[in-house]
Amino acid sequence: MKIPFSPPYIDEYVEAEVIDSLRSGWITTGPKVLALQQEVSAYCDVTHTLCVNSATSGMMLALHWFGIGPGDEVIVPAYTYCATALTVMHLGAKPIIVDVGDDFCISIKAIKNAISPRTKAIMPVDFAGFPCDYDSILELVENSDVKNIFSPNCQNQRLLGRPLILSDAAHSFGAKYKGRMTGKLADLSVFSFHAVKNLTTAEGGAICINLPAAFNNQDVYSTLKLWSLNGQTKDAFTKSQAGGWKYDIVYQGFKINMPDICAAIGLAQIKQYQNVLLKKRNEIYDYYSQKLSAFNWALVPKRVTENAEGCGHLYPLRIKNCSEENRDRIIEGLAKLEIATNVHFIPLPLLTVFKEQGFKIENTPVAHSLYVNEISLPIYPQLNHEMIDYLVNQLSLLIDEIHR
Numbered sequence: 163m164k165i166p167f168s169p170p171y172i173d174e175y176v177e178a179e180v181i182d183s184l185r186s187g188w189i190t191t192g193p194k195v196l197a198l199q200q201e202v203s204a205y206c207d208v209t210h211t212l213c214v215n216s217a218t219s220g221m222m223l224a225l226h227w228f229g230i231g232p233g234d235e236v237i238v239p240a241y242t243y244c245a246t247a248l249t250v251m252h253l254g255a256k257p258i259i260v261d262v263g264d265d266f267c268i269s270i271k272a273i274k275n276a277i278s279p280r281t282k283a284i285m286p287v288d289f290a291g292f293p294c295d296y297d298s299i300l301e302l303v304e305n306s307d308v309k310n311i312f313s314p315n316c317q318n319q320r321l322l323g324r325p326l327i328l329s330d331a332a333h334s335f336g337a338k339y340k341g342r343m344t345g346k347l348a349d350l351s352v353f354s355f356h357a358v359k360n361l362t363t364a365e366g367g368a369i370c371i372n373l374p375a376a377f378n379n380q381d382v383y384s385t386l387k388l389w390s391l392n393g394q395t396k397d398a399f400t401k402s403q404a405g406g407w408k409y410d411i412v413y414q415g416f417k418i419n420m421p422d423i424c425a426a427i428g429l430a431q432i433k434q435y436q437n438v439l440l441k442k443r444n445e446i447y448d449y450y451s452q453k454l455s456a457f458n459w460a461l462v463p464k465r466v467t468e469n470a471e472g473c474g475h476l477y478p479l480r481i482k483n484c485s486e487e488n489r490d491r492i493i494e495g496l497a498k499l500e501i502a503t504n505v506h507f508i509p510l511p512l513l514t515v516f517k518e519q520g521f522k523i524e525n526t527p528v529a530h531s532l533y534v535n536e537i538s539l540p541i542y543p544q545l546n547h548e549m550i551d552y553l554v555n556q557l558s559l560l561i562d563e564i565h566r
């Protein structure tokens with residue numbers, strides 16, 4: 163039985179929205195993007211959301227808005243996709259890569275040890291769709307010791323008076339922490355709507371704005387929007403209306419807007435996200451956990467804890483006492499059966515670009531220990547119990563053959 167890793171969920175509603183966009187006479191940023199932004203804001207309970215063309219560009223824009231550049235440091239976890247740290251490097255700043263806890267999320271103690279007068283932001287990553295401990299992170303940056311050493315060098319930094327909490331929420335659309343939705347947990351949160359994500363626009367992302375009262379979130383939204391469109395005072399939709407040609411360029415902006423044709427996919431999905439897509443995904447996650455709990459080799463991940471409820475973006479299974487070599491052989495064995503699995507993530511210090519910056523895996527031992535025996539199992543709404551039964555059965559046969 164062929165089981166792909168994460169095919170997109172395309173149904174008649176997605177097709178209808180995309181066709182509607184195609185036939186509307188307008189396919190780049192316009193009414194569908196606006197509608198998706200409103201849906202995301204309502205779902206996450208925030209006032210403003212800006213859609214962009216990827217989470218990577220969204221995080222870069224957010225860091226740039228906060229005035230981050232050469233000489234600054236941004237704390238990121240080792241257990242993440244390269245984009246988290248690369249966005250910091252693109253702006254000429256230095257990522258400070260720290261360890262995670264057993265739940266794959268950034269360690270609060272590690273953040274505390276890494277904070278310096280150069281720290282301008284912290285980027286928690288909601289790995290696999292499970293939210294980090296945001297209250298503890300906020301408490302940490304609000305601490306007077308941290309505020310006293312914070313050295314602002316622009317108006318936004320002076321207004322905040324502490325490091326920015328920029329959530330890499332690429333995985334966590336629909337997750338909750340202490341009853342609040344992701345998007346509303348940090349100062350700024352960036353979702354990814356890449357093709358493999360819970361909600362997709364093929365490529366895309368969204369920045370949810372949730373800054374403290376000193377900021378006007380409408381103004382921040384307008385600035386981010388302007389900067390996402392080359393610093394141009396009118397978007398192409400407005401400019402294309404009869405007589406609307408005149409514009410100015412008031413800032414050296416980026417060009418990272420989301421097209422309507424992409425937003426159309428997300429718009430169709432978000433309308434059925436909570437009651438269909440997320441519900442099915444959670445049900446599959448819990449079915450995996452129920453099946454796998456029967457095996458003493460399985461380190462089953464948690465979707466729900468006292469404080470948080472994940473959105474099941476990944477199913478990061480770990481195999482007890484399994485070596486990296488045997489983990490790789492198990493993945494190969496599954497691949498021969500046409501079952502696609504994955505590993506999330508190769509910790510940043512193991513990747514060439516970060517090695518070349520001097521980062522060493524020995525400094526993030528928990529991230530390394532989580533990585534060596536991790537296998538991400540396929541998880542998406544189209545999976546059914548028969549497929550999961552087959553997959554778990556084949557996995558258990560392979561583990562008996564290879565690992566024990």
Ligand SMILES: Cc1ncc(COP(=O)(O)O)c(C=O)c1O
Binds near residue numbers: 215216242243330356
């Ligand atoms: C943790 C994390 N952050 C950021 C990204 C980047 O997202 P995008 O591809 O939308 O730029 C990804 C992509 O998979 C990711 O896994």
